[in-house]
Amino acid sequence: MEHQALSVSQRLMRTSRTGVSHRLLASLKGVSVIWVLCSSAAFDAPMADQVVVTDEQAKLARSRELRRARNQRYREKLKLKEAVTPPSTEVYGTPRGPIILPLTPNPALTTALATFNARLRDWGYEEDRVAFRACLEEEWGAAQKAGDGDLWIGQREAWIRESDVLLDDIEQFLGSGMLEILSHTACSRLWASITSAVFKVQWQVAVLEVFLDVCTSQDVP
Numbered sequence: 001m002e003h004q005a006l007s008v009s010q011r012l013m014r015t016s017r018t019g020v021s022h023r024l025l026a027s028l029k030g031v032s033v034i035w036v037l038c039s040s041a042a043f044d045a046p047m048a049d050q051v052v053v054t055d056e057q058a059k060l061a062r063s064r065e066l067r068r069a070r071n072q073r074y075r076e077k078l079k080l081k082e083a084v085t086p087p088s089t090e091v092y093g094t095p096r097g098p099i100i101l102p103l104t105p106n107p108a109l110t111t112a113l114a115t116f117n118a119r120l121r122d123w124g125y126e127e128d129r130v131a132f133r134a135c136l137e138e139e140w141g142a143a144q145k146a147g148d149g150d151l152w153i154g155q156r157e158a159w160i161r162e163s164d165v166l167l168d169d170i171e172q173f174l175g176s177g178m179l180e181i182l183s184h185t186a187c188s189r190l191w192a193s194i195t196s197a198v199f200k201v202q203w204q205v206a207v208l209e210v211f212l213d214v215c216t217s218q219d220v221p
Contacts, residue, residue: 098197102186
């Protein structure tokens with residue numbers, strides 16, 4: 001094993017000029033490296049024919065895959081909901097949310113609100129409480145079956161941190177004075193729409209935190 005480890009180290013040093021990072025040498029301790037060889041001559045194969053994937057990279061790729069799947073399910077549910085919902089006669093602005101966009105001559109205000117809507121949707125905003133709980137149970141069950149329970153918990157904890165950043169940005173927006181251009185009625189309705197979205201985000205986070213507590217304490221929801 002010592003001779004084999006030395007052979008790998010020497011091979012990495014000889015091929016460093018071709019673009020192989022010196023950081024791989026340090027990663028030989030504590031981080032397992034998976035070598036996918038393209039020929040039967042394991043260490044005699046050229047480095048160009050080898051793919052190096054660390055455990056951390058594999059976990060990151062899996063985390064991104066789970067997040068894309070979750071966002072895709074949310075978008076599909078949103079499209080289905082829009083398909084069965086009759087057009088709104090709202091003259092205040094567009095009802096597409098979560099935040100309703102007011103009629104305003106200020107394009108910066110419209111852009112800011114539309115950006116928040118996009119961020120909320122990408123984050124995984126869900127108004128249906130039953131659907132959100134079912135989504136958590138489905139994801140947790142799939143993660144356990146795949147042996148990715150710890151990865152899923154870490155991903156959802158990062159999701160909570162993302163909500164903190166999002167809510168902080170909304171708070172700064174509300175204090176920026178951009179709403180002063182609106183009439184009293186329009187401002188009141190927009191304020192109600194924003195605070196409703198904020199409350200639902202906080203509700204999702206609270207439900208998730210309880211769910212994670214159960215997962216980590218009993219290993220099953």
